Amino acid sequence: MKALALFSGGLDSTLAVKLVTNQGIEVIALNFVSHFFGGKNPKADAMAKQLGVQLEYIDFKDIHKEIVKNPPSGYGKNMNPCIDCHALMLKTASELLDKYGANFIITGEVLGQRPMSQNRSALNRVENLSGMAGYVVRPLCAKAIDETIPEKNGWIDRNKLMDIQGRGRKRQLELADELGIVEYEMPGGGCLLTEPNYGRRIRILKDDEQFDNDFLFYLCKIGRFFRLDKGKYIFVGRKEEENLKIEEYKDEASLYILDNGIPGPVILGFGEFSDDEKLFAESLFSRYSKVKGKTPISMKCNGEIVEIEALDLVKIEEMMKEYLVI
Missing domain, CATH: 3.40.50.620 (HUPs)
Structure with a gap:
């Protein structure tokens, strides 16, 4: 037998x-x-x-x-x-x-x-x-x-x-x-599908008709996840290990942000972003960077150096609460 x-x-x-x-x-x-x-x-x-x-x-x-x-x-x-x-x-x-x-x-x-x-x-x-x-x-x-x-x-x-x-x-x-x-x-x-937080993220992918993008299943396991609109997502690393894992999918991303000397998270964006949405992603880098959004900062966004001013912390926190999938 x-x-x-x-x-x-x-x-x-x-x-x-x-x-x-x-x-x-x-x-x-x-x-x-x-x-x-x-x-x-x-x-x-x-x-x-x-x-x-x-x-x-x-x-x-x-x-x-x-x-x-x-x-x-x-x-x-x-x-x-x-x-x-x-x-x-x-x-x-x-x-x-x-x-x-x-x-x-x-x-x-x-x-x-x-x-x-x-x-x-x-x-x-x-x-x-x-x-x-x-x-x-x-x-x-x-x-x-x-x-x-x-x-x-x-x-x-x-x-x-x-x-x-x-x-x-x-x-x-x-x-x-x-x-x-x-x-x-x-x-x-x-x-992972039995875990509430991961399940919530996968539910969003289903509702947004994004199941053909397999790489999103793996990114949903990592870091912070922001949903701006249908099919518009931002993933933010929380520590060096997550930054490295997120960076593996940079070729799939429409937005790729990393530090320009001042330590901060690796950020990937997926979807077609407006200028305001792109600025929000850059603001996330500043907020989670070493300067915590309190001073001007430069970063690399899709290979170019970008500079932004100190953040309106109250406003950015409100936006983060609106878009962050907890």
Whole structure:
């Protein structure tokens, strides 16, 4: 027997894989890579190595983006389309069964761990949407839900699986000790779409019909975000690390501001800016620079030296409050 596992490298997916490999079943771990989660990382690599399983990174950015844009089952609390996202991962994994010579799929899901997306109804809907009904084994909660086809057929021993339920992690932590799992990733969120602040920014991109500009998904993770109007955005670095990351996308920007000797943030603007909007971006540089907008300052804007006077701090603060996405 061989199984494919949805594998983040976190504790739950790690335990699920271990419970299955302990039954002599070969497991190939699939880490799904989107704009919002997943991707090659040392922790997932190290955990796969500890488990002794093959790890494959599956890029599904484009099809996942469409699910985020228009999820048939709707969103969770923020911009997270969890049910449709899980269904898409299962469906994509099902299309890889023949490639890897696998018979079924396993996940680290736990009944009731997430009340909206991991209740019985949601788990069943995910399977039905994926076309894999009956062939998805959830080792951590298998004995608390209906028996699957791999269990009925004797491909996997149901008695050696778990019946974990609920949001607590105590039993998972105890099981990790029992199974000899060490240096694991502590339980927690991994999808940025579940985070309120990031979700708010992505909602703006959707409403402004900007989902074709993938680079904006990454800039929304960084620094301060100002929305002046539909499709007009300014990103401002808050520290050196963010400045470097923002600067990676300067070739996509219509506005690129950086210091001319006096330390300040890297600023990128996207969209067609009026003169007043351009001045606002330059004022942001002054306000967040070492001089805090209190004295005249020069900067580089799209390669040219620009000088502006000391700011009307009350006015600029009002404008910042109006446009800043918090």
